Amino acid sequence: MATSDTVLEQQEVQGQDAWSGGKAPFRTSYGKLMMWYFLLSDAFTFAGFLIAYGALRFSSPTWPVPDFVFSTAPFGVHHKPLIFVTIMSFLLIVSSVTMVRAVQEGEKENKNGVVFWMLMTILGGAGFLSCQAWEWTNLIATEHMSVTTNPFGTYTEGGVYLTPDGKESDETFEVGESYLIHKAHEGHGEAEHGEGGHAEMDYSQGDHPGYFVDERGFIHRKFKVTEGPDAGMVKMEEFGPKAFGALFFFITGFHGFHVFSGVIFLFIIMINAASGLYMKRRNGHEMVEKMGLYWHFVDLVWVFVFLVFYLL
Numbered sequence: 001m002a003t004s005d006t007v008l009e010q011q012e013v014q015g016q017d018a019w020s021g022g023k024a025p026f027r028t029s030y031g032k033l034m035m036w037y038f039l040l041s042d043a044f045t046f047a048g049f050l051i052a053y054g055a056l057r058f059s060s061p062t063w064p065v066p067d068f069v070f071s072t073a074p075f076g077v078h079h080k081p082l083i084f085v086t087i088m089s090f091l092l093i094v095s096s097v098t099m100v101r102a103v104q105e106g107e108k109e110n111k112n113g114v115v116f117w118m119l120m121t122i123l124g125g126a127g128f129l130s131c132q133a134w135e136w137t138n139l140i141a142t143e144h145m146s147v148t149t150n151p152f153g154t155y156t157e158g159g160v161y162l163t164p165d166g167k168e169s170d171e172t173f174e175v176g177e178s179y180l181i182h183k184a185h186e187g188h189g190e191a192e193h194g195e196g197g198h199a200e201m202d203y204s205q206g207d208h209p210g211y212f213v214d215e216r217g218f219i220h221r222k223f224k225v226t227e228g229p230d231a232g233m234v235k236m237e238e239f240g241p242k243a244f245g246a247l248f249f250f251i252t253g254f255h256g257f258h259v260f261s262g263v264i265f266l267f268i269i270m271i272n273a274a275s276g277l278y279m280k281r282r283n284g285h286e287m288v289e290k291m292g293l294y295w296h297f298v299d300l301v302w303v304f305v306f307l308v309f310y311l312l
Contacts, residue, residue: 035290039297046301050308053247060241064152066310074134085310088131089302095124096299103292106285111273114285118270121295125263132256144183147249150240151181151218181237182219248309255305258298265291
């Protein structure tokens with residue numbers, strides 16, 4: 001009887017252990033596990049956006065060339081492809097390094113170290129957002145790109161003009177001169193009304209072709225075809241595919257929203273760390289580690305955004 005009672009007691013204890021809960025799966029806390037779930041779902045979201053971008057790009061007969069679209073930088077720098085976006089990327093990558101240092105100091109329960117390196121991370125994220133704000137302002141206010149208008153004309157990188165159906169024509173342009181359809185403004189010249197009631201402005205000098213200003217004020221370069229069945233005809237520079245502006249602002253804006261949210265959370269966690277809240281928990285500043293997972297994810301996503309928009 002004593003033996004059977006002992007066995008029953010052991011079974012009850014084992015049953016209680018199996019169903020009592022409190023055991024961390026994969027030796028990971030509940031908070032970190034939920035962060036991984038969130039990052040996984042967010043990764044699928046970004047993947048869907050980038051796949052949609054690729055599908056629209058490769059289904060379009062022409063697409064803007066990044067070396068022309070992103071060739072400007074502050075302080076009057078022009079025709080310097082990738083200079084500015086390289087600075088943006090550098091700030092974000094460095095902020096990821098400082099986030100690693102914050103996590104390391106948290107594991108050592110070094111409150112001052114956590115606060116310092118998190119502050120450096122916040123400054124890096126804020127610098128990235130400032131650069132992105134300038135880039136958007138430049139594209140919208142100076143280049144006049146919007147979600148429905150892509151002023152970067154339909155040309156190939158080699159300078160061959162593409163017709164609206166994507167076929168190469170015999171017309172060429174000088175690289176860096178007329179890839180962008182500019183907005184008319186004061187100082188370009190005097191306007192005269194041409195056919196159809198539109199303002200036609202001739203900015204030609206010497207043998208250079210003239211320009212046509214449409215009803216929205218965009219200056220289109222005019223080309224005279226010299227060969228082929230359309231020889232002798234004058235054609236107008238066409239806008240680029242509309243999807244480019246919408247995809248660029250939506251995807252980079254969605255990523256920018258993640259960076260902005262991350263900066264806000266970093267600031268809140270830094271304040272909590274400075275107050276000694278995480279020191280009392282004695283868990284190696286786990287909240288800082290969870291925030292580090294999110295920040296590294298945002299950094300990794302930017303690598304893919306940078307690749308598809310600025311390099312390919």
